[in-house]
Amino acid sequence: MQIDILTLFPDMFSSLDHSIVGRARKSGKIEINFHNFRDFATNKQKHVDDMPYGGGQGMLLMPQPIFDTLASFPHEGARVLMMDPAGRTFDQAFAEELAGEDQVVFLCGHYEGFDERIKTLVTDEVSLGDYVLTGGEVAASVMIDATVRLIPDVIGKKASHEEDSFSSGLLEYPQYTRPEDFRGLKVPDVLMSGHHENIRKWRLTESLAKTHRLRPDLLAAYPFSDEEHALLKQIENESSD
Numbered sequence: 414m415q416i417d418i419l420t421l422f423p424d425m426f427s428s429l430d431h432s433i434v435g436r437a438r439k440s441g442k443i444e445i446n447f448h449n450f451r452d453f454a455t456n457k458q459k460h461v462d463d464m465p466y467g468g469g470q471g472m473l474l475m476p477q478p479i480f481d482t483l484a485s486f487p488h489e490g491a492r493v494l495m496m497d498p499a500g501r502t503f504d505q506a507f508a509e510e511l512a513g514e515d516q517v518v519f520l521c522g523h524y525e526g527f528d529e530r531i532k533t534l535v536t537d538e539v540s541l542g543d544y545v546l547t548g549g550e551v552a553a554s555v556m557i558d559a560t561v562r563l564i565p566d567v568i569g570k571k572a573s574h575e576e577d578s579f580s581s582g583l584l585e586y587p588q589y590t591r592p593e594d595f596r597g598l599k600v601p602d603v604l605m606s607g608h609h610e611n612i613r614k615w616r617l618t619e620s621l622a623k624t625h626r627l628r629p630d631l632l633a634a635y636p637f638s639d640e641e642h643a644l645l646k647q648i649e650n651e652s653s654d
Contacts, residue, residue, distance in 0.1 A: 414514065414564055416445045417491075418553060419482050420521040421461065423447040425550040434558055437567045445557075450482040462524050471525025479520065479531050491516035493535045494556070495527065496549025500538030503556055507539070511556070512563035519556070521549030582635045584628060586619040617641065622648045 418426065429435065429445060437443045454461050455477060462472040483493070492514050501507070511517055520535060532538070541552045562568055589600040603615045621644055624631050637645065 414443045414512075414561070415491075415516040416443060416557060417448060417486060417488065417516070417518045418445065418521065419448045419450050419479060419519065420550055420553075421449060421451055421523055422521075422548065422550055423449060425548075426554060428554055429557060433567060434561045437561050437564070442564060442567055443561055446486070448482050448486065450478040453478045453481040453485070455481075465525070469525075473525055474522055474527050474531065476528045476530045479527075480534065483518070483520075483534055488516060488518055491518050492537060493518040493520065494553075495520045495532065495535040495538045496522060496540075496552045497527070497538040498540045498543070498545050500540040503539050503541055503552075503559075505559070508556070508559040508563055511560040517560070519549070519553040521553050523548040581620075582631060583620045584624045584631070586616040586623065618644050618648070621645050625649070625652070 420426070426445075426447070429438070434443070438445060451459055451461050460475075461478045462474050465471075465473050492511060494517065496519065520531075539552075539556065541555060546552060589604060593600050593605065601615070603611050606612070617640075621641060624635075625645065625648055632645070635641075
């Protein structure tokens with residue numbers, strides 16, 4: 414995958430040099446290019462923002478530097494994402510979509526917002542949630558991290574991310590490692606039993622219970638199997654006692 418980032422502050426992406434994303438870059442599984450659109454400003458002062466017509470608070474990014482930056486590198490067929498709090502909320506399903514793309518372009522704004530004409534360049538307006546950040550760099554970093562780990566062979570085993578919270582539609586079940594007994598806090602007996610069917614059912618039950626307790630909204634659209642529906646009914650009955 415090729416990732417292109419339009420930003421005024423490329424140094425804010427230093428986190429992408431580390432951990433899983435950093436290893437993916439070093440191994441050649443992904444390529445990340447930075448494009449500082451201030452370099453494409455044509456005015457003498459190299460300004461990329463100006464006051465909005467009609468008045469109002471703050472400054473808007475001007476179209477010219479961003480249009481010219483995007484025209485400076487090949488991106489035909491790429492997903493072009495504008496970081497905007499009014500956009501589609503980023504989630505695991507969106508990350509899975511992006512992981513299948515050959516090229517993704519992130520447009521990171523600053524100041525009060527974008528000149529509306531810049532939106533003619535993008536395929537998606539994307540938000541992390543119902544809050545406003547000082548710029549799009551942090552949001553883009555989160556989206557890149559969530560996406561890159563889903564690219565085949567980046568993590569290794571496909572199952573390691575298929576069982577992540579939200580990938581299955583449910584929150585992930587609790588997990589434990591050694592020691593079996595840590596200061597009186599013990600690993601559930603079922604996980605020590607070696608009985609694979611009992612372990613599978615325990616994990617499914619715990620996943621459903623955790624989702625019911627913390628994110629019941631996720632259950633509204635979840636496609637329950639008969640087994641899952643029966644387990645949820647049991648969980649609901651127990652929680653109402």
